[in-house]
Amino acid sequence: MGESGSELASRDAAKGARAAQVEERRKQDVARRPPSAGVVDGILGAMDTNASKGRPTQAVDAASHREGQIQGIGKIQDAVFNAVGKGIDRAVRAIQPAEMPKNVDGGWLAQILGVAATSTLYGASAAIGAWVAGALASSKPATSEADSAAAVPAATEQPQAPKRSTAGTFIAYAMKDLVRKALTPGSPAAGPDVRDLKEAYIQQLEVEQTAAFARFSAGWSALHDQLAALSQADLDHALLVAQHMLEAPPAEVLNQIADRAIIGWTNFLAQASHGAMGGWDFFEKNGSKGALGLKDSADAPERPGQDPTRSNVDPKRMDGALQSGQVTAIGEESGVLEIFIDPSGRLLDDPDHRMRLANVGPEVRKRIAQLGRVGDLPLNKIVRVCSVRTNPATQYASVMIGADGYVRNVNWANLQLMVLHHRAPVGPGQIKETHDAMDDMIHGKSSVDAHRATDAENQQIKAIAERAQDLSLTALASS
Numbered sequence: 109m110g111e112s113g114s115e116l117a118s119r120d121a122a123k124g125a126r127a128a129q130v131e132e133r134r135k136q137d138v139a140r141r142p143p144s145a146g147v148v149d150g151i152l153g154a155m156d157t158n159a160s161k162g163r164p165t166q167a168v169d170a171a172s173h174r175e176g177q178i179q180g181i182g183k184i185q186d187a188v189f190n191a192v193g194k195g196i197d198r199a200v201r202a203i204q205p206a207e208m209p210k211n212v213d214g215g216w217l218a219q220i221l222g223v224a225a226t227s228t229l230y231g232a233s234a235a236i237g238a239w240v241a242g243a244l245a246s247s248k249p250a251t252s253e254a255d256s257a258a259a260v261p262a263a264t265e266q267p268q269a270p271k272r273s274t275a276g277t278f279i280a281y282a283m284k285d286l287v288r289k290a291l292t293p294g295s296p297a298a299g300p301d302v303r304d305l306k307e308a309y310i311q312q313l314e315v316e317q318t319a320a321f322a323r324f325s326a327g328w329s330a331l332h333d334q335l336a337a338l339s340q341a342d343l344d345h346a347l348l349v350a351q352h353m354l355e356a357p358p359a360e361v362l363n364q365i366a367d368r369a370i371i372g373w374t375n376f377l378a379q380a381s382h383g384a385m386g387g388w389d390f391f392e393k394n395g396s397k398g399a400l401g402l403k404d405s406a407d408a409p410e411r412p413g414q415d416p417t418r419s420n421v422d423p424k425r426m427d428g429a430l431q432s433g434q435v436t437a438i439g440e441e442s443g444v445l446e447i448f449i450d451p452s453g454r455l456l457d458d459p460d461h462r463m464r465l466a467n468v469g470p471e472v473r474k475r476i477a478q479l480g481r482v483g484d485l486p487l488n489k490i491v492r493v494c495s496v497r498t499n500p501a502t503q504y505a506s507v508m509i510g511a512d513g514y515v516r517n518v519n520w521a522n523l524q525l526m527v528l529h530h531r532a533p534v535g536p537g538q539i540k541e542t543h544d545a546m547d548d549m550i551h552g553k554s555s556v557d558a559h560r561a562t563d564a565e566n567q568q569i570k571a572i573a574e575r576a577q578d579l580s581l582t583a584l585a586s587s
Contacts, residue, residue: 177343178335181350185324188287189317191239191357192232195365196313202366203373204469206305209380218308220384223418224376225312229320231368233291239361240284240353286331290324305380309373370475371486374468375419375511378443378488382429383422385510388415394514396423400570404483404577405513416512421488423508423516430506430519435494438503440466445489445584447482448503450496453575455583461494461501463584477585483577486511491576507573515573520565 209217335346388395388409395408395417406416421444429441435448435458448461455462465473465487479485493505508517 174336174340174343177347178332181335181346182328182332184287184350184353185321185328187353187357188236188290188324189321191236191361192229192291192317192320192365194357195232195235195362196228196317196369198362198366199369199373200310202370202469202471202475203306203309204472205307206377206467217380220379221308221312221376223384224309224372224379225316227375227419228313228369228372229291229316231371232365233288235361235364235368236287236291237284239357240287282331282334286324286327289327290320305377309376313369367475367479370472372419374443374465374472374476374487376443377467378421378441379419381421381442382444382488383425385417385420385422385516388417395512396514396516398518400515400566400573402483402509402513402515402570402573402577406486417510419486419488420510420512420516423510426490426508426517427519429490430508430517432502432504432506432519432522434498434500434502435461435492436500438492440464441490442467443488445482445485445487446492447489447576447579448492448494448501449572449576449579450494453572453579455579456494456496456501458501459586462586463579463581465584473584477581477583479581481577482579482581483513485581486513489576491573493572505572507569507576509573509577513577515569518569520569523565523568 335343338346385396389397390409390412392399394401394405409415429439429444431438435456440446443466446464446466448456448458448463450456465476468476476485476487482489488511489509491507491509492503493507494501494503504522506519507515510516
């Protein structure tokens with residue numbers, strides 16, 4: 109569903125105003141920043157010596173040239189944020205409007221909206237970081253023929269890897285660090301009132317981009333002075349890197365940013381309907397009680413503040429979504445990828461019950477279907493294990509996988525494994541003993557003689573989840 113002309117005009121006007129503010133801020137920053145002491149001394153000395161000549165001196169020309177080079181490097185800011193804006197615009201065109209869920213606290217909804225927008229910026233940071241690294245790798249200074257000949261090892265020598273100068277290494281790390289810090293959000297910034305979910309998401313993304321602009325401008329002041337202290341050769345190299353960055357970004361970079369915005373939007377819809385997980389529990393293995401790690405699970409955080417569960421729905425509120433029944437009677441779950449498989453891990457031969465992703469719109473589904481494996485996708489998922497012996501198929505077990513790749517909830521009641529050590533004689537006594545043991549376990553009671561085989565069950569659950577994670581997302585396109 110496309111945007112109206114008024115929506116596009118309003119959003120373009122907001123982006124133009126933001127860009128004008130950033131440019132004005134940068135001009136003010138340059139105007140009030142004094143040149144480095146060495147440049148000042150050189151200019152004053154040249155002016156005193158050549159004042160009678162009535163023309164610019166070589167020293168003044170050189171200083172102006174260096175300052176122009178530094179300002180040229182600063183235009184990386186425009187290239188970076190233009191790429192981020194273009195990538196997000198691609199995502200916005202694919203997103204369809206969505207109504208705000210009923211009986212949901214507006215303040216809490218604004219909070220998870222901020223989390224969704226900052227997760228998009230984190231993803232953009234990764235894509236831009238790879239782009240910057242590529243520009244650095246492709247912009248090594250040219251060497252003379254004599255240098256090239258000297259670099260060729262003799263037949264008896266071992267070839268050596270080319271070495272980057274200390275100043276060159278500084279340039280690489282300083283530029284990447286500045287971009288990384290600008291695109292690494294802190295706490296979600298205060299966003300708009302939440303009414304229409306799509307418009308609120310777009311506005312929140314603009315809030316986060318504006319904050320990123322400000323972080324870049326703040327960091328640029330220090331980098332300017334560091335660049336001014338470089339030798340001319342190293343400054344030339346830095347400008348060469350900037351020129352590579354000022355070229356149009358590869359389509360792959362824009363697609364990666366758009367994909368992160370689409371994923372952030374989809375997880376926001378899921379949390380709006382199903383709540384949000386309360387964060388990683390450091391007192392429980394894998395972050396929550398009973399959680400199981402898979403090969404695609406995110407790394408466990410090392411300290412509070414690192415939280416891979418930020419995009420997870422609330423596992424405790426997913427019990428109803430995991431209930432068994434005929435697949436035709438199972439309701440769709442907004443923003444959650446649902447996967448219908450048989451016990452062997454194969455998708456059902458039913459176009460309506462293979463993979464589905466509700467309420468995100470056909471364009472979003474079409475793009476997500478191109479993103480590889482199910483396990484590559486950081487979305488919340490439900491794996492529905494179905495019997496195909498009935499018509500329609502019947503779900504008899506289900507596994508919920510969070511956006512962080514951990515199994516967070518299951519419905520495994522129909523597949524429970526029990527360990528019974530019979531002491532009663534074979535016959536009616538044993539049947540009664542088995543019945544009593546099962547009744548006790550239903551009420552949470554177990555003993556050495558009768559208990560669930562939890563470890564064996566967990567292995568079964570992980571096997572089913574891993575099979576689903578290895579499926580191709582292309583099935584989503586045909587659903």
